[in-house]
Every structure is written in structure tokens, then in C-alpha cells.
Amino acid sequence: MSKRSIKNILQWICASFAALSCLTLAAETYQKQPGLAGSITVVGSDTMANLMTIWSVEFRQLYPQVKFQIQASGSSTAPPALTEGISDIGPMSRELHTSEIRYFSGKHGYQPLSLKVGIDAIALFVDVNNPISKLSIQQVDSIFSATRFCGYHEETQYWRQLGVAGSNANRKIQIFGRNSVSGTYGLFKRLALCDGDFKATVNELPGSTSVIQSVAFSNGAIGYAGFGHKTAAVKALAIADYSGEFIPATSQTISSGKYPLSRFLYLVVNKPPNASLPLLEQEFLRFVLSKAGQKAVEQEGYVGMPDNMLNTQLKALISD
Incomplete structure (x- = not known):
């Protein structure tokens, strides 16, 4: 899927939610x-x-x-x-x-x-001690996707590639997500992977709660799940679409349609x-x-x- 296509999808979501705020x-x-x-x-x-x-x-x-x-x-x-x-x-x-x-x-x-x-919204979660706070759609794609259709220049495997310094810099990113029967899986594939293919190294789990728990208790982990499953043990990252503006995952940004991964x-x-x-x-x-x-x-x-x-x-x- 082209950058224009993913942008059109994101614009469609925003239009769907435009009146909510x-x-x-x-x-x-x-x-x-x-x-x-x-x-x-x-x-x-x-x-x-x-x-x-x-x-x-x-x-x-x-x-x-x-x-x-x-x-x-x-x-x-x-x-x-x-x-x-x-x-x-x-x-x-x-x-x-x-x-x-x-x-x-x-x-x-x-x-x-x-x-x-x-x-609801699909959020990207890391443990609360991870210093990273934001990712672009292209970076998300480079972490989770084998195809990188969203256009990032390289595959992302280590936290240093995302600007993380210190003891976690050389730690390999552990990635968690949902299984293929999940609506979360399908929508994330479409919006965050530009309809690309998941890496074989994604740990596919049967429930959003399992994803949150795995991220919270695994070193150097990131995972996607429904925003409503957030706990105190993890934090949701701000996400930027192709406009370049980083939007935090909050009830306000989701209801307004600004958050790029919103859904009904x-x-x-x-x-x-x-x-x-x-x-x-x-x-x-x-x-x-x-x-x-x-x-x-x-x-x-x-x-x-x-x-x-x-x-x-x-x-x-x-x-x-």
C-alpha cells in the first residue's frame, strides 16, 4: 500500500470521527x-x-x-x-x-x-520504565513488519535504532501482538503496516490482556492492543501519521479522530x-x-x- 493510500485511510477515519469532539x-x-x-x-x-x-x-x-x-x-x-x-x-x-x-x-x-x-483505539504499549514516548507510523511498521510498505528506510530490531540510550540501547526489541482471528490484528495490519506482512518474530497472543501482561513483564518489549486494556504497568506511546504531528492516545484525541489508530x-x-x-x-x-x-x-x-x-x-x- 502506498503512502497516499494509508493517508487516505487515516483521513477517512478522521472524517468518521470529526464531529465527535x-x-x-x-x-x-x-x-x-x-x-x-x-x-x-x-x-x-x-x-x-x-x-x-x-x-x-x-x-x-x-x-x-x-x-x-x-x-x-x-x-x-x-x-x-x-x-x-x-x-x-x-x-x-x-x-x-x-x-x-x-x-x-x-x-x-x-x-x-x-x-x-x-x-476504541489500537495503542502501542511499552513498560513504564522504557524512556521512549513516541513513534511514527513508519517506525511502527519497521518494528512489526517484514515488508516495510509504509516506507521506513531500515528494519528496526534494537532500541538504539529508535534513539534509546543507556543499558537498553543494545537490547533487542521483543514484539507482541494479537492472533490472526482478532479484529485488532486486521486493523493494525491495515493501518500501521500499510497492509504489509507481520514479521515471523511477532509473538501472537489470543487476547489483549495477554499482550499487556507480556509487555509489562518482558525486558525491552513493545506490543499493540486495544487502548481500553491499558494498565498502570504499561504506557501508551504517542503516534504520528504522515503529517508528522505526534498524537497521544487519550479519550480526547480518540474521540476527536486525531489519534491515527482510532476505530469503532x-x-x-x-x-x-x-x-x-x-x-x-x-x-x-x-x-x-x-x-x-x-x-x-x-x-x-x-x-x-x-x-x-x-x-x-x-x-x-x-x-x-
Whole structure:
């Protein structure tokens, strides 16, 4: 992928988020419905595992007769599980691929409904004692990628190549990331590697929590994971796109669209056109898009959806 292509992608993300900084979250208050019971099966994103658990626990406080089965096996497992009727809701930390939509449509005759339910970012983490504080997209690519499509002049293997001095200068960089079924993996590959190939030396882990722990307790490590998984044992690096401005990973820069690796979080469901979802699924999704549901998004370190976008998602959910 060319520099122009990656710049266009980053501009598209910024455009998607451009209005967020001037809007405040004004979601509706969820109104409990009488007699709701049943079970909901969830298969999909590991990045959203904690968030799904919080939503399910809070929803069950309103409806004790509701049960959840949650399988956090990666975003790529959500579309086939939904298509085959194995799950009711598919959490995804990326957009559906065209091939996934085509597969679903081929079986059901219509496209799945994909709801935006929060805003996240992929962050680059190092341990808190590492002196480095910022990287460009090109440098990130040179650390993680075997192809260096983003244009950096050399492969980066040692911390001295990034300006780190002292005892860590000659230490080889240990690199950690997600496995290939993860939406985080796919989006990072696209945005930070310019669609290049990962090095064989990347330690691929099944969850974002595992990445954070590995970075925190490994000498000279760096890893990418969802921003919402940050702990006190690691720090997130500022990232610069091709404009050259280094942008820290914060709730403010993510919601404004300035941070280069921002993304939406999705819940995907099988909703036929001109028909309603089963009441239990619809009420759970209404809860997710309510004040209580969006409060959970922010408590988990993500950014809540702005009022106008929440209204759009609700209209898509209840339309029949």
C-alpha cells in the first residue's frame, strides 16, 4: 500500500470521527420492560470481552431470568457464527469484510445489521520504565513488519535504532501482538503496516490482556492492543501519521479522530429487513445504546458514542 493510500485511510477515519469532539453524550435512559426472560449467545471479539461481560451483568440485574453465553474468540469468529445461527450477537472490533457480508447474504438473502456501540483505539504499549514516548507510523511498521510498505528506510530490531540510550540501547526489541482471528490484528495490519506482512518474530497472543501482561513483564518489549486494556504497568506511546504531528492516545484525541489508530466497536446481529429482532435481543441492544450502556463503555476506558450517532443506531435497530 502506498503512502497516499494509508493517508487516505487515516483521513477517512478522521472524517468518521470529526464531529465527535463538539458533541456530548446524551443517550436515553433505559426503560425496563416487564417479563423479559431467555438466553443470548455471543460469539466474537476478545477486545470487547470485558465490555460484553459488564453489559450482560448489568442487564441481568434488570432481568434476572436472562442468561448469557459469551465466547470471546476474536472478531473473525463473529460473522460465521452469526451466519450459521450459532450466536445471536457478534461483537467486532472492526468493520465486516465484504466477503463476510457476501457469505451472510448468500445464506439469508439480506445483509446483517452492524451497530456502532463505542469508540476504541489500537495503542502501542511499552513498560513504564522504557524512556521512549513516541513513534511514527513508519517506525511502527519497521518494528512489526517484514515488508516495510509504509516506507521506513531500515528494519528496526534494537532500541538504539529508535534513539534509546543507556543499558537498553543494545537490547533487542521483543514484539507482541494479537492472533490472526482478532479484529485488532486486521486493523493494525491495515493501518500501521500499510497492509504489509507481520514479521515471523511477532509473538501472537489470543487476547489483549495477554499482550499487556507480556509487555509489562518482558525486558525491552513493545506490543499493540486495544487502548481500553491499558494498565498502570504499561504506557501508551504517542503516534504520528504522515503529517508528522505526534498524537497521544487519550479519550480526547480518540474521540476527536486525531489519534491515527482510532476505530469503532460493533455489535452485529441477524435482523431481516422490515422485521423486528426478537424482543430479548432488541432490549439488550437498546440497553447497550442507553445512558447505562454507554457509561459502561467509558468505565472500560473506551469512548462513548455521541448523541447523533446513538440516535442513528437506535433507528436502525427498531426499524421494521
